[in-house]
Amino acid sequence: MNWLAHVTLSPPNCEMQLGNLLADLLKGRKWPEMSDDLSAGIKLHYRIDHYTDSHELWKRSCRRLSERGYLRGVVIDVVYDHFLTKHWMNFATQSMRDFLDDFYVETEQHTEGLPDDARAFVESLVESDRLGRYGDPKSIHLAMARIDERLSERIRRRETMTQYIPLLVDAYDGIEEDFLEFFPQLMAHANAAEEPKAMFC
Template identity: 40%
Template sequence: MNYFAHILLSPLDIDYQLGNLLADPLKARPWPQCSAAHQAGLQLHLKIDRFTDAHPCVAQSKARLGDKGRLRGVVVDIAYDYLLHQHWAQFVTLDKSQFLQQFHQQALQQVSILPDSVQIMVARLVRYQVLASYQSIQGIQTALSRLDNRLSSRVLARESASQYAQQLEDVLPEMASDFCDFFSDLIIHLQAQVDLPHLIASR
């Protein structure tokens, strides 16, 4: 799952949300000013990733992009954030704009106590409204290009994220079915472990 989903799949606590969001760049390691909720968010991120990696609907979404390519999983992650925007009312009881606004405000208040390595990332996420940008096809294309800018020349010699843009757009209707089945299962899985009353396991 990508940024937007990891924030949503957390209790409505900014420490928990930031821990869930930042687990990848921080390699799930606590930092000196890390709260218990931050640490719980780091661990929740790992649980989400394990469930996601093993789910057949996610594998099916990757297969829709071909049978080869190491970046297919990351492309599906980005696509699933787009599909979460499109199917928000099916799974979430909160107003989306208010949810994003609250996260942005609280995240900015936390930036100074985060590790130096992720302070710029969080500030840019808020400043450029990255989470909201995933709700459009153009936003997906921008995210794929942004990913390419972080890849080494060695990886880009084999494939780029942007090369999947048109193919992804073509299969999004079918991928939406994968996403909805998967996301409902994920919510059920997490609600057995964490209090997430703002989420609905919808079929």
């Protein structure tokens, strides 16, 4: 799953949300001041990813794009955030705007002890309201283009994220059906963790 899903599948605890958001960027790094909540959020991130990557509905979404492809799963993760935005009130009792505003305000109190690159990432994310833009298909295209910029030359020679856009347009409705069936199952899995329950009902 992508950033929005990781934040919203966390319990309503900002440090756990940040751990869930930043797990890939931190790549297993630890430091003396790391809180138990941040560590628990990182563990929840990998729990979510493992469940997602092994789930038949997520795999079916990937196959709707292509039978093969290194970046198919990354495309689906980003697009699932789009569908989460589109269908937010199917899963939550609080509006997405209120949820994100609360999260953004709380991050100001919890980023001080983060490594410099993680703190800069969170500050940029909040300033640009990147989590709030997934509802706009143009923003999905921009997100995919940004990922392309970070790809190694070796991967770009094989494929790019933006090459999937025409395939995504054709498969849009089917992937949306997959998401609507899959996400309640992912919510239940995330809420079954030992940590406090996530914000989704």
